Amino acid sequence: MKAVVLAAPGQIEVRTLPDPAPARDQVVVRVHACGICGSDLQLVDGTLAGAAYPFVPGHELAGEVVAVGADVADLRVGDRVAADPSLPCGTCAPCRRGAVNLCRRFGVIGASVDGGFAEYVALPARNAYVLPEQVSYAAGALLEPFACVVHGFQRLAPPAGSAFLVVGAGAIGLMLLELALRTAPAEVVAVERHAERRAVAERLGARAHATVAEALATRPEGFDCVVDATGVPAAVEEAFDTVAPGGRLLLFGVARASDRVRLAPYRIYRDEITVLGSMSVGHAFAPALELVAGGAFELERLVTHTVGLEGFAEAVELLRRGEALKTHVIPSLVDGSGAASAR
Ligand SMILES: [Zn+2]
Ligand SMILES: [Zn+2]
Missing domain, CATH: 3.90.180.10 (Medium-chain alcohol dehydrogenases, catalytic domain)
Incomplete structure (x- = not known):
């Protein structure tokens, strides 16, 4: 072969x-x-x-x-x-x-x-x-990343009515947006520098901005649930700064093992911010298949x-x-x- x-x-x-x-x-x-x-x-x-x-x-x-x-x-x-x-x-x-x-x-x-x-x-x-x-083969081949997204979403567990921000609207970010739009969050926003990807996010029903600063200008109090779907250290630092008091930051993008970021520990303390990780599929493959089959x-x-x-x-x-x-x-x-x- x-x-x-x-x-x-x-x-x-x-x-x-x-x-x-x-x-x-x-x-x-x-x-x-x-x-x-x-x-x-x-x-x-x-x-x-x-x-x-x-x-x-x-x-x-x-x-x-x-x-x-x-x-x-x-x-x-x-x-x-x-x-x-x-x-x-x-x-x-x-x-x-x-x-x-x-x-x-x-x-x-x-x-x-x-x-x-x-x-x-x-x-x-x-x-x-x-x-x-x-379920087509094309959809079948997307089940693994979708299952990772479902697992990450289970980790994040966005409360009803949350403001939800995804940084990075690649394939994973777009799946996260779609899942968010179909569940609890009240407001779903994407940050993505590529215009074509922003257009896809908007077609799904999300609001899309080119930069984190633009997204934050529309919501100065911050977002309840923020997902980094880039794995890029500078983007993670920016994503952290958008988390509202009591909010959650999910690190979904795969950074390099040697990468480091600078976060303000005072904010984690003062605003009780939760930082979460999400690794791979866990037990989400069957639930993801069920969602797609539905x-x-x-x-x-x-x-x-x-x-x-x-x-x-x-x-x-x-x-x-x-x-x-x-x-x-x-x-x-x-x-x-x-x-x-x-x-
Ligand atoms: Zn993958
Ligand atoms: Zn083992």
Whole structure:
């Protein structure tokens, strides 16, 4: 099979690898769509821990089961599935108390083992969720980031009537806005420097501003729930300064492990501000699938570009420049020129 391989940091190759065969507890999935995520940029750059170079990246995948291992009872060849890429060890202290996303030996399909930027991927059957008929492969490949958003939202637990601010309206920020608009918050605002992304946020029903200062000018008392969806230290510092007394700041964007920010401890004390983190999917994959299957979310609208495997390297640069919202790699697409085609 053909697959994208990160041979080493900064080294993207398309290689021919042996077709995977399923272990006893695994299925093999023919990949129909696999999304490129901000964290894939860090894997390309070598700044994210836990990657086992050389490996096949891709953790936002959906496809069709083409082989099942001897011990797999609940999946059949032909099933349409999406994958939760989480591989908790199951035996460390956080795993034992059910906090699988905090696993001390957390593995991820597409980082610690080969992932979905390939024609085929082998994965544990328990990681595969069958897609109802009405959920497309494109939506299926968006379930992983959406599940992360659902988990983050559960952590934030915005009280009814909150003013909600998302800094960064990329694919994740837009999903956060959409979830906020359909639940408790009374006011939903985005800060995003790219005009096209602001337009998407506005189409969803949010108010959008180019800078944090502009957003704060419309609401000097601050926002009850603020989410940083950039992972950029300067943006996190600005986001912190917009939190209203008694409010909450959720750090959703993936910063580099070496990054540091300057926050005023006096404000955390005086205004009882809560700073939260949100790591990965947790137990939110099934609830996310239920929300999408219910028809209230049309995640496919976030897919702005599709490429074949050969187009991966160029698509990574497109995402880096902020020109793509969500790019799906479709392994069956043959893009000889490597050009990402906009949808
Ligand atoms: Zn991701
Ligand atoms: Zn564990």
